[in-house]
Amino acid sequence: MQIQVVKSKIHRVKVTGADLNYIGSITIDEDLMEAANIIQGEKIQVVNNDNGERLDTYVIPGVRGSGEITLNGAAARKVAVGDTLILITYGFMDIEEAKTFKPALVFPNEATNLLK
Numbered sequence: 001m002q003i004q005v006v007k008s009k010i011h012r013v014k015v016t017g018a019d020l021n022y023i024g025s026i027t028i029d030e031d032l033m034e035a036a037n038i039i040q041g042e043k044i045q046v047v048n049n050d051n052g053e054r055l056d057t058y059v060i061p062g063v064r065g066s067g068e069i070t071l072n073g074a075a076a077r078k079v080a081v082g083d084t085l086i087l088i089t090y091g092f093m094d095i096e097e098a099k100t101f102k103p104a105l106v107f108p109n110e111a112t113n114l115l116k
Contacts, residue, residue: 007091008036008104012049013113015083017070024073026057028087030064031115037104038089045090046075050083067113084110 010032017027026046028038038044042059057075062068069087071079079085093101109116 002092002094003098004090004092005098005101006088006103008038008087008089008106010036010038010085010087010106010108012110013067013069013085013087013108014110015071015079015081015085016068016113018076018079018081019070019072020074020076022072022076024057024075025060026075026087027060027062027068027070027072029066029068029113030061032106032108032113033059033061035104035115036087036089036106038087042089045088046071046078047086047088048079048083049086050080051078053078065114067108069113 040061044059046055
């Protein structure tokens with residue numbers, strides 16, 4: 001049997017942009033993606049601490065070192081610039097592997113979204 005567990009988490013980043021006219025997705029600073037072991041196109045859950053919204057989308061890389069967190073397309077309606085988000089990805093694994101698996105947890109600077 002396989003179960004789904006947290007693979008990666010970027011904790012408490014600020015929304016830097018919301019682009020309703022983009023096709024869709026979330027743009028994340030490539031440094032944050034790398035630190036959290038998240039790849040381009042990966043499914044991600046977006047949790048908005050300010051309004052309680054939760055949504056799933058996919059990741060596209062943003063400019064490295066920029067701190068960018070931009071919601072694109074319809075998801076842009078679920079955030080405001082400055083909102084605080086938690087970004088979570090999940091992976092499937094068997095129960096025994098899950099017991100010892102350690103997710104990548106990233107806690108960027110909350111003012112800049114940059115790695116400390």
